Amino acid sequence: MIGDFVKTGDFKGEKHVPVICGPDKVKKGEWFEVEVSVGKEIPHPNTVEHHIAWIELYAMPEGAPYILRIGRYDFSPTLEEPIVKVKIKLEKNSKLIALSYCNIHGLWEGTKDVVVEE
Amino acid sequence: MIGDFVKTGDFKGEKHVPVICGPDKVKKGEWFEVEVSVGKEIPHPNTVEHHIAWIELYAMPEGAPYILRIGRYDFSPTLEEPIVKVKIKLEKNSKLIALSYCNIHGLWEGTKDVVVEE
Amino acid sequence: MIGDFVKTGDFKGEKHVPVICGPDKVKKGEWFEVEVSVGKEIPHPNTVEHHIAWIELYAMPEGAPYILRIGRYDFSPTLEEPIVKVKIKLEKNSKLIALSYCNIHGLWEGTKDVVVEE
Amino acid sequence: MIGDFVKTGDFKGEKHVPVICGPDKVKKGEWFEVEVSVGKEIPHPNTVEHHIAWIELYAMPEGAPYILRIGRYDFSPTLEEPIVKVKIKLEKNSKLIALSYCNIHGLWEGTKDVVVEE
Numbered sequence A, B, C, D: 001m002i003g004d005f006v007k008t009g010d011f012k013g014e015k016h017v018p019v020i021c022g023p024d025k026v027k028k029g030e031w032f033e034v035e036v037s038v039g040k041e042i043p044h045p046n047t048v049e050h051h052i053a054w055i056e057l058y059a060m061p062e063g064a065p066y067i068l069r070i071g072r073y074d075f076s077p078t079l080e081e082p083i084v085k086v087k088i089k090l091e092k093n094s095k096l097i098a099l100s101y102c103n104i105h106g107l108w109e110g111t112k113d114v115v116v117e118e
């Protein structure tokens, strides 16, 4: 299904992979900042014909039955780069997952594990 | 990754599964209507506390390397039901995939194969 | 402010104006269908370079202090036409307002008054 | 029309007004960061029942006929605060306009003028 068509890789060699930068460890329920971007190491084109249209950020809490959608960021080509810094909080150890979409090269994902301390 | 956390099932028994209704066969490059909805057989709650927040529609063309995002439909709870009729076109045999999000029960997907004739 | 930059006109002569089609009178709290589209009379281009990116639907209930956002519909150029049929409900006489965005020609609005009966 | 229903005010006294923070002067065509937020001075509630659902960022270039939509940021209540830092560029002196939506208190706008130097 859709998971079969979401690509990933090492963002250092593959410019489509979204990158999540932020702390490895946070306090439970305290706001912290993460940066989510595409093209951190190798810039992706940003033209009307070829661009990153959006990034969506999710959290999968350890042992939870359901994934949480944190936010969605739509970019207009040539006017904005596909990078956002956002303010989030977590209640449990979680895997953050960023899903991004290139209008030519489809869906890509990147993840980051975050430890949550009481 | 994200594919591991997208659930599915038979929409007749599981109210979260998005349903795609439309023709099984279409003409290449001709516009046609599809209905995409959640809760077709068993209605899903539609309250501020528990609701379907959005549905996103994709097409995976047979043999293509990348998935296409067709559209995204955001719903405001209590004001709108999670059902849209949209007008799309395809160039090749494709698997339509709908991805939906319940603010409590996470991501769900449903698919429909469409044959595209010259 | 933003209202100064939202254009409108007669959709029969100006292809950007969103059109809301549906009943003039509905029952309070009962779901009904409306069609929201751009280019109903004169089609708007639908290319990567020039297209309608999204339509957002609002309701302003008579005498209410605040506007309600009903839904938002994002379209991918060439894959989808800017037309949706959605299922909404109203509690009071309302002005429905559709706001749409052309990636070249900016923001446009169209409205429809709906009488709500007990 | 919609402009009649978009509220504004001084963000220091009215918690709904979106605030745009960034440089007053930038170089033409060079990327710069702006922070767009709601509740900068007086925090807005962030609960499922009452929250800022999204902020949309626009630019109105001086003397241009049409407004540009830069980006759109959707937030999930309780998981994310309505604040983003984004990377944009401008070609001309512009008025940046942020439009935000509270699920209870409707649409609000805030603006910032940016001078663009050759």
Ligand SMILES: [Fe+3]
Residues within 6 Å of the ligand: A016, A044, A050, A051, A102, A103, A104, A105
């Ligand atoms: Fe690409």
Ligand SMILES: [Fe+3]
Residues within 6 Å of the ligand: B016, B044, B050, B051, B102, B103, B104, B105
């Ligand atoms: Fe649910």
Ligand SMILES: [Fe+3]
Residues within 6 Å of the ligand: C016, C044, C050, C051, C102, C103, C104, C105
């Ligand atoms: Fe146009």
Ligand SMILES: [Fe+3]
Residues within 6 Å of the ligand: D016, D044, D050, D051, D102, D103, D104, D105
């Ligand atoms: Fe509020």
